[in-house]
Amino acid sequence: MTDPKKPRLLRALAGETLERPPIWLMRQAGRSLPEYRALRSRAKDFIAFCHNPEMAAEATLQPMRRFPLDAAIVFADILLIPGALGQKVWFEVGEGPRLGELPDIARMAGEVEASTGRLSAIGETLERVRAELEPERALIGFAGAPWTVATYMIEGRGSDRSGARTYAYENPEKLDALLAVLVDATARYLVMQAKSGAQALKLFESWAEGLAEDVFERVVVGPHKAIVEKVRAAGVTTPFIGFPRGAGALVENYARSVPVEGVALDTQASAELGRRIQGQGKTIQGALDNLLLRAGGPAMDARVDGLLAQWGGGPYIFNLGHGVMPDTPVEHIARLVERVTGKPVRAVA
Numbered sequence: 475m476t477d478p479k480k481p482r483l484l485r486a487l488a489g490e491t492l493e494r495p496p497i498w499l500m501r502q503a504g505r506s507l508p509e510y511r512a513l514r515s516r517a518k519d520f521i522a523f524c525h526n527p528e529m530a531a532e533a534t535l536q537p538m539r540r541f542p543l544d545a546a547i548v549f550a551d552i553l554l555i556p557g558a559l560g561q562k563v564w565f566e567v568g569e570g571p572r573l574g575e576l577p578d579i580a581r582m583a584g585e586v587e588a589s590t591g592r593l594s595a596i597g598e599t600l601e602r603v604r605a606e607l608e609p610e611r612a613l614i615g616f617a618g619a620p621w622t623v624a625t626y627m628i629e630g631r632g633s634d635r636s637g638a639r640t641y642a643y644e645n646p647e648k649l650d651a652l653l654a655v656l657v658d659a660t661a662r663y664l665v666m667q668a669k670s671g672a673q674a675l676k677l678f679e680s681w682a683e684g685l686a687e688d689v690f691e692r693v694v695v696g697p698h699k700a701i702v703e704k705v706r707a708a709g710v711t712t713p714f715i716g717f718p719r720g721a722g723a724l725v726e727n728y729a730r731s732v733p734v735e736g737v738a739l740d741t742q743a744s745a746e747l748g749r750r751i752q753g754q755g756k757t758i759q760g761a762l763d764n765l766l767l768r769a770g771g772p773a774m775d776a777r778v779d780g781l782l783a784q785w786g787g788g789p790y791i792f793n794l795g796h797g798v799m800p801d802t803p804v805e806h807i808a809r810l811v812e813r814v815t816g817k818p819v820r821a822v823a
Protein backbone atom coordinates (compact mmCIF):
# COMPACT_ATOMS: atom_id res chain seq x y z
CA MET A 475 0.00 0.00 0.00
CA THR A 476 2.61 2.54 1.02
CA ASP A 477 6.23 2.85 0.07
CA PRO A 478 8.21 1.89 3.19
CA LYS A 479 11.14 4.00 1.91
CA LYS A 480 8.99 7.14 1.95
CA PRO A 481 10.20 9.31 4.81
CA ARG A 482 8.10 8.87 7.91
CA LEU A 483 7.49 12.62 8.09
CA LEU A 484 5.95 12.62 4.61
CA ARG A 485 3.82 9.58 5.38
CA ALA A 486 2.43 11.38 8.42
CA LEU A 487 1.80 14.54 6.37
CA ALA A 488 -0.02 12.41 3.78
CA GLY A 489 -2.45 11.52 6.57
CA GLU A 490 -1.11 8.11 7.62
CA THR A 491 -1.32 7.00 11.23
CA LEU A 492 2.00 5.31 11.93
CA GLU A 493 2.91 2.72 14.53
CA ARG A 494 5.19 5.42 15.93
CA PRO A 495 5.17 9.06 14.86
CA PRO A 496 8.09 10.80 13.18
CA ILE A 497 10.06 13.16 15.41
CA TRP A 498 12.05 16.32 14.80
CA LEU A 499 12.53 19.35 17.05
CA MET A 500 12.24 23.05 16.39
CA ARG A 501 15.71 24.57 16.86
CA GLN A 502 17.27 21.10 16.86
CA ALA A 503 20.29 22.81 15.30
CA GLY A 504 21.69 25.52 17.47
CA ARG A 505 23.29 26.46 20.73
CA SER A 506 22.19 23.38 22.67
CA LEU A 507 24.84 21.46 20.68
CA PRO A 508 28.54 22.01 21.50
CA GLU A 509 29.47 21.27 17.86
CA TYR A 510 27.13 24.11 16.79
CA ARG A 511 28.77 26.54 19.20
CA ALA A 512 32.18 25.61 17.74
CA LEU A 513 30.95 26.12 14.17
CA ARG A 514 29.18 29.37 15.08
CA SER A 515 32.35 30.84 16.56
CA ARG A 516 33.92 30.63 13.08
CA ALA A 517 31.24 32.79 11.43
CA LYS A 518 31.54 36.56 11.18
CA ASP A 519 27.93 37.02 12.28
CA PHE A 520 24.69 35.04 12.33
CA ILE A 521 23.31 36.44 9.05
CA ALA A 522 26.57 35.66 7.24
CA PHE A 523 26.39 32.15 8.72
CA CYS A 524 22.88 31.66 7.25
CA HIS A 525 24.11 32.84 3.84
CA ASN A 526 27.10 30.45 3.85
CA PRO A 527 25.82 27.15 2.35
CA GLU A 528 28.77 25.09 3.54
CA MET A 529 28.41 26.20 7.16
CA ALA A 530 24.60 26.21 7.13
CA ALA A 531 24.50 22.68 5.68
CA GLU A 532 26.89 21.53 8.39
CA ALA A 533 24.69 23.12 11.10
CA THR A 534 21.60 21.46 9.57
CA LEU A 535 23.29 18.05 9.63
CA GLN A 536 24.81 18.23 13.13
CA PRO A 537 21.68 17.13 15.02
CA MET A 538 21.04 14.46 12.36
CA ARG A 539 24.40 12.84 13.11
CA ARG A 540 23.83 12.89 16.82
CA PHE A 541 20.18 11.76 17.01
CA PRO A 542 17.96 9.43 14.92
CA LEU A 543 15.61 12.29 14.02
CA ASP A 544 13.19 11.76 11.14
CA ALA A 545 13.64 15.19 9.58
CA ALA A 546 16.20 17.95 9.18
CA ILE A 547 15.19 21.61 8.97
CA VAL A 548 17.32 23.88 6.86
CA PHE A 549 19.49 26.19 8.92
CA ALA A 550 18.34 29.72 8.16
CA ASP A 551 16.19 32.38 9.84
CA ILE A 552 12.80 34.00 9.38
CA LEU A 553 14.46 37.43 9.19
CA LEU A 554 16.34 36.76 5.95
CA ILE A 555 13.38 37.97 3.86
CA PRO A 556 13.33 41.51 5.32
CA GLY A 557 17.06 41.65 4.56
CA ALA A 558 16.44 40.52 0.98
CA LEU A 559 13.74 43.20 0.60
CA GLY A 560 16.19 45.92 1.60
CA GLN A 561 15.66 46.39 5.35
CA LYS A 562 18.80 46.27 7.45
CA VAL A 563 18.87 43.24 9.83
CA TRP A 564 21.51 42.33 12.39
CA PHE A 565 21.78 40.40 15.65
CA GLU A 566 22.98 42.06 18.84
CA VAL A 567 25.03 39.56 20.80
CA GLY A 568 23.12 38.37 23.85
CA GLU A 569 19.99 40.34 22.86
CA GLY A 570 18.48 39.24 19.58
CA PRO A 571 17.46 40.67 16.24
CA ARG A 572 17.56 44.35 15.34
CA LEU A 573 16.17 45.89 12.17
CA GLY A 574 16.76 49.27 10.56
CA GLU A 575 13.95 51.63 9.60
CA LEU A 576 11.04 50.09 7.69
CA PRO A 577 11.69 50.86 4.01
CA ASP A 578 9.00 52.38 1.81
CA ILE A 579 6.51 49.59 1.11
CA ALA A 580 6.03 50.42 -2.59
CA ARG A 581 9.80 50.32 -3.01
CA MET A 582 9.94 46.88 -1.34
CA ALA A 583 7.15 45.69 -3.66
CA GLY A 584 9.54 46.44 -6.53
CA GLU A 585 12.21 44.28 -4.88
CA VAL A 586 10.11 41.12 -4.47
CA GLU A 587 11.31 39.36 -7.62
CA ALA A 588 14.95 40.15 -6.92
CA SER A 589 14.61 39.15 -3.25
CA THR A 590 14.41 35.43 -4.08
CA GLY A 591 17.70 35.62 -5.96
CA ARG A 592 19.31 37.25 -2.92
CA LEU A 593 18.31 34.14 -0.93
CA SER A 594 19.81 31.65 -3.38
CA ALA A 595 22.38 30.56 -0.76
CA ILE A 596 19.55 28.90 1.16
CA GLY A 597 18.66 26.90 -1.96
CA GLU A 598 22.28 25.81 -2.15
CA THR A 599 22.20 24.76 1.52
CA LEU A 600 19.12 22.62 0.81
CA GLU A 601 20.83 20.97 -2.18
CA ARG A 602 23.90 20.15 -0.13
CA VAL A 603 21.89 18.71 2.75
CA ARG A 604 19.60 16.67 0.50
CA ALA A 605 22.67 15.14 -1.18
CA GLU A 606 24.02 13.98 2.19
CA LEU A 607 20.89 13.01 4.09
CA GLU A 608 19.64 9.41 3.99
CA PRO A 609 16.51 9.00 1.81
CA GLU A 610 14.39 7.90 4.79
CA ARG A 611 14.94 11.26 6.48
CA ALA A 612 13.01 14.25 5.18
CA LEU A 613 14.29 17.77 4.64
CA ILE A 614 12.10 20.69 5.74
CA GLY A 615 12.27 24.19 4.31
CA PHE A 616 10.63 27.14 6.06
CA ALA A 617 9.83 30.82 6.17
CA GLY A 618 8.47 33.20 8.72
CA ALA A 619 4.79 33.93 8.17
CA PRO A 620 3.95 37.49 7.05
CA TRP A 621 2.43 38.81 10.29
CA THR A 622 5.31 37.56 12.46
CA VAL A 623 7.92 38.92 10.06
CA ALA A 624 5.97 42.21 9.85
CA THR A 625 6.05 42.55 13.66
CA TYR A 626 9.86 42.54 13.54
CA MET A 627 9.95 44.86 10.52
CA ILE A 628 7.61 47.36 12.19
CA GLU A 629 9.02 47.24 15.72
CA GLY A 630 12.66 46.83 14.72
CA ARG A 631 13.25 44.06 17.26
CA GLY A 632 11.62 41.27 19.23
CA SER A 633 8.77 42.81 21.23
CA ASP A 634 5.41 42.28 22.87
CA ARG A 635 3.91 43.15 19.44
CA SER A 636 1.82 46.01 20.83
CA GLY A 637 3.50 48.41 18.40
CA ALA A 638 2.72 46.15 15.44
CA ARG A 639 -0.91 45.70 16.49
CA THR A 640 -1.29 49.43 16.95
CA TYR A 641 0.21 49.93 13.48
CA ALA A 642 -2.35 47.45 12.11
CA TYR A 643 -5.19 49.55 13.57
CA GLU A 644 -3.78 52.98 12.74
CA ASN A 645 -2.38 52.20 9.29
CA PRO A 646 -4.59 49.42 7.92
CA GLU A 647 -3.76 50.10 4.28
CA LYS A 648 -0.04 50.15 4.93
CA LEU A 649 -0.21 46.95 6.94
CA ASP A 650 -2.17 45.18 4.22
CA ALA A 651 0.31 46.41 1.60
CA LEU A 652 3.23 45.17 3.72
CA LEU A 653 1.58 41.77 4.22
CA ALA A 654 0.94 41.53 0.46
CA VAL A 655 4.65 42.17 -0.25
CA LEU A 656 5.58 39.49 2.29
CA VAL A 657 3.05 37.00 0.90
CA ASP A 658 4.53 37.38 -2.56
CA ALA A 659 8.19 37.25 -1.44
CA THR A 660 7.52 34.29 0.88
CA ALA A 661 5.67 32.26 -1.76
CA ARG A 662 8.52 32.75 -4.23
CA TYR A 663 11.11 31.87 -1.59
CA LEU A 664 9.26 28.66 -0.68
CA VAL A 665 8.89 27.65 -4.34
CA MET A 666 12.66 28.09 -4.67
CA GLN A 667 13.19 25.96 -1.52
CA ALA A 668 10.94 23.18 -2.86
CA LYS A 669 12.83 23.19 -6.16
CA SER A 670 16.11 22.98 -4.21
CA GLY A 671 15.13 19.84 -2.29
CA ALA A 672 12.77 20.84 0.54
CA GLN A 673 10.20 18.04 0.94
CA ALA A 674 7.94 19.86 3.40
CA LEU A 675 7.48 23.61 3.94
CA LYS A 676 6.79 25.15 7.32
CA LEU A 677 5.30 28.58 7.97
CA PHE A 678 6.39 29.92 11.36
CA GLU A 679 3.72 32.27 12.74
CA SER A 680 5.44 32.63 16.09
CA TRP A 681 3.38 35.62 17.19
CA ALA A 682 -0.23 34.62 16.50
CA GLU A 683 -1.22 35.26 20.12
CA GLY A 684 -3.38 38.11 21.34
CA LEU A 685 -5.20 38.68 18.04
CA ALA A 686 -8.96 39.23 17.96
CA GLU A 687 -10.78 36.82 15.66
CA ASP A 688 -11.26 39.32 12.82
CA VAL A 689 -7.62 40.46 13.05
CA PHE A 690 -6.46 36.84 13.11
CA GLU A 691 -8.44 36.21 9.89
CA ARG A 692 -6.93 39.28 8.27
CA VAL A 693 -3.27 39.01 9.26
CA VAL A 694 -2.82 35.24 9.74
CA VAL A 695 -5.43 33.14 7.91
CA GLY A 696 -5.62 35.31 4.77
CA PRO A 697 -1.87 35.59 4.15
CA HIS A 698 -1.24 31.88 4.91
CA LYS A 699 -3.98 30.88 2.47
CA ALA A 700 -2.57 33.19 -0.17
CA ILE A 701 0.93 31.75 0.24
CA VAL A 702 -0.20 28.13 -0.08
CA GLU A 703 -2.33 29.03 -3.12
CA LYS A 704 0.55 30.85 -4.81
CA VAL A 705 2.92 27.96 -4.19
CA ARG A 706 0.37 25.48 -5.56
CA ALA A 707 -0.24 27.76 -8.59
CA ALA A 708 3.50 27.44 -9.32
CA GLY A 709 3.00 23.67 -9.65
CA VAL A 710 4.61 22.79 -6.29
CA THR A 711 2.79 20.01 -4.39
CA THR A 712 5.15 19.88 -1.38
CA PRO A 713 3.14 19.54 1.86
CA PHE A 714 2.85 22.49 4.24
CA ILE A 715 2.95 22.67 8.03
CA GLY A 716 1.40 25.83 9.46
CA PHE A 717 2.33 26.94 12.99
CA PRO A 718 0.07 29.67 14.38
CA ARG A 719 1.75 29.73 17.79
CA GLY A 720 -0.37 31.15 20.58
CA ALA A 721 -3.59 31.15 18.52
CA GLY A 722 -5.43 29.23 21.25
CA ALA A 723 -8.90 28.11 20.16
CA LEU A 724 -8.50 30.04 16.87
CA VAL A 725 -6.17 27.28 15.68
CA GLU A 726 -9.35 25.41 14.73
CA ASN A 727 -10.43 28.28 12.44
CA TYR A 728 -6.92 28.16 11.02
CA ALA A 729 -7.04 24.42 10.36
CA ARG A 730 -10.44 24.75 8.69
CA SER A 731 -9.52 27.68 6.45
CA VAL A 732 -5.87 27.27 5.47
CA PRO A 733 -5.11 24.44 3.01
CA VAL A 734 -2.06 23.17 4.90
CA GLU A 735 -1.51 19.43 5.37
CA GLY A 736 -0.14 19.79 8.89
CA VAL A 737 -0.97 22.09 11.79
CA ALA A 738 1.69 22.57 14.47
CA LEU A 739 0.35 23.06 18.00
CA ASP A 740 1.93 24.93 20.88
CA THR A 741 2.36 23.85 24.48
CA GLN A 742 -1.15 24.91 25.53
CA ALA A 743 -3.06 22.77 23.01
CA SER A 744 -5.39 20.33 24.74
CA ALA A 745 -5.66 16.67 23.81
CA GLU A 746 -9.21 17.31 22.62
CA LEU A 747 -8.24 20.28 20.42
CA GLY A 748 -5.55 18.20 18.70
CA ARG A 749 -7.96 15.33 18.10
CA ARG A 750 -10.55 17.69 16.61
CA ILE A 751 -7.97 18.97 14.13
CA GLN A 752 -7.02 15.38 13.26
CA GLY A 753 -10.77 14.85 12.81
CA GLN A 754 -10.75 17.65 10.22
CA GLY A 755 -8.40 15.46 8.18
CA LYS A 756 -5.19 17.27 9.13
CA THR A 757 -1.95 15.98 10.58
CA ILE A 758 -0.97 17.61 13.86
CA GLN A 759 2.51 18.34 15.20
CA GLY A 760 3.68 19.19 18.71
CA ALA A 761 3.61 19.97 21.56
CA LEU A 762 6.05 19.04 24.32
CA ASP A 763 6.98 22.03 26.49
CA ASN A 764 10.55 23.06 25.67
CA LEU A 765 11.03 23.83 29.39
CA LEU A 766 10.08 20.25 30.24
CA LEU A 767 12.67 19.00 27.74
CA ARG A 768 15.22 21.18 29.49
CA ALA A 769 14.12 19.89 32.90
CA GLY A 770 14.09 16.24 31.78
CA GLY A 771 13.56 13.38 34.22
CA PRO A 772 10.47 11.28 34.96
CA ALA A 773 8.09 14.25 34.40
CA MET A 774 9.33 14.54 30.83
CA ASP A 775 9.04 10.79 30.24
CA ALA A 776 5.46 10.81 31.53
CA ARG A 777 4.44 13.72 29.32
CA VAL A 778 6.07 12.13 26.26
CA ASP A 779 4.09 8.94 26.88
CA GLY A 780 0.95 11.02 27.42
CA LEU A 781 1.37 12.86 24.10
CA LEU A 782 1.98 9.59 22.24
CA ALA A 783 -1.15 8.12 23.84
CA GLN A 784 -3.42 11.12 23.25
CA TRP A 785 -2.47 11.86 19.64
CA GLY A 786 -0.70 8.76 18.31
CA GLY A 787 -4.01 7.24 17.23
CA GLY A 788 -4.16 9.69 14.30
CA PRO A 789 -1.72 11.40 11.94
CA TYR A 790 0.87 12.92 14.27
CA ILE A 791 4.40 14.34 14.18
CA PHE A 792 6.19 14.51 17.53
CA ASN A 793 7.80 17.89 18.27
CA LEU A 794 8.03 20.62 20.88
CA GLY A 795 5.60 23.51 21.34
CA HIS A 796 8.48 25.98 20.89
CA GLY A 797 12.18 25.70 20.01
CA VAL A 798 14.87 23.88 22.03
CA MET A 799 16.29 26.26 24.67
CA PRO A 800 20.04 26.90 24.27
CA ASP A 801 20.81 25.54 27.77
CA THR A 802 18.99 22.22 27.26
CA PRO A 803 21.18 19.25 28.25
CA VAL A 804 22.02 17.14 25.20
CA GLU A 805 21.28 14.01 27.28
CA HIS A 806 17.66 15.10 27.62
CA ILE A 807 17.29 15.44 23.84
CA ALA A 808 18.89 12.01 23.43
CA ARG A 809 16.50 10.51 25.95
CA LEU A 810 13.47 12.08 24.26
CA VAL A 811 14.43 10.89 20.78
CA GLU A 812 15.20 7.43 22.10
CA ARG A 813 11.84 7.23 23.86
CA VAL A 814 9.86 8.25 20.77
CA THR A 815 11.81 6.29 18.14
CA GLY A 816 12.77 3.24 20.21
CA LYS A 817 16.23 3.58 18.64
CA PRO A 818 19.21 3.67 20.97
CA VAL A 819 21.05 6.97 20.77
CA ARG A 820 24.84 6.69 20.72
CA ALA A 821 26.56 7.90 23.85
CA VAL A 822 26.87 11.65 23.55
CA ALA A 823 30.23 13.37 23.58
Ligand code: CP3
Nearest residue numbers: 500501502503504520547548549550551552570678680797
Ligand atom coordinates in the same frame (compact mmCIF):
# COMPACT_ATOMS: atom_id res chain seq x y z
O1 CP3 B 1 16.88 24.23 13.91
C1 CP3 B 1 16.03 25.01 13.44
O2 CP3 B 1 14.89 25.13 13.93
C2 CP3 B 1 16.34 25.73 12.12
C3 CP3 B 1 16.81 27.05 12.20
C4 CP3 B 1 15.97 28.21 12.70
C5 CP3 B 1 16.56 29.33 13.33
N1 CP3 B 1 15.60 30.28 13.51
C6 CP3 B 1 17.97 29.44 13.68
C7 CP3 B 1 18.41 30.43 14.67
C8 CP3 B 1 14.60 28.48 12.58
C9 CP3 B 1 13.50 27.59 12.05
C10 CP3 B 1 14.39 29.80 13.09
C11 CP3 B 1 13.07 30.46 13.09
C12 CP3 B 1 12.91 31.74 13.80
N2 CP3 B 1 13.79 32.78 13.86
C13 CP3 B 1 11.73 32.13 14.45
C14 CP3 B 1 10.47 31.32 14.50
C15 CP3 B 1 10.51 30.24 15.54
C16 CP3 B 1 10.55 30.75 16.94
O3 CP3 B 1 11.57 30.50 17.60
O4 CP3 B 1 9.56 31.36 17.39
C17 CP3 B 1 11.94 33.41 14.98
C18 CP3 B 1 10.95 34.23 15.78
C19 CP3 B 1 13.24 33.83 14.59
C20 CP3 B 1 13.89 35.13 14.85
C21 CP3 B 1 15.09 34.98 15.67
N3 CP3 B 1 16.26 34.38 15.24
C22 CP3 B 1 15.28 35.39 17.01
C23 CP3 B 1 14.23 36.07 17.85
C24 CP3 B 1 16.58 35.03 17.36
C25 CP3 B 1 17.31 35.41 18.64
C26 CP3 B 1 17.00 34.54 19.78
C27 CP3 B 1 18.14 33.63 20.04
O5 CP3 B 1 17.86 32.47 20.35
O6 CP3 B 1 19.29 34.08 19.97
C28 CP3 B 1 17.17 34.36 16.26
C29 CP3 B 1 18.52 33.81 16.19
C30 CP3 B 1 18.68 32.37 15.79
N4 CP3 B 1 17.97 31.73 14.80
C31 CP3 B 1 19.62 31.46 16.32
C32 CP3 B 1 19.46 30.26 15.64
C33 CP3 B 1 20.25 29.00 15.81
C34 CP3 B 1 20.63 31.81 17.41
C35 CP3 B 1 21.70 32.70 16.85
C36 CP3 B 1 23.11 32.27 17.14
O7 CP3 B 1 23.45 31.08 17.18
O8 CP3 B 1 23.92 33.19 17.29
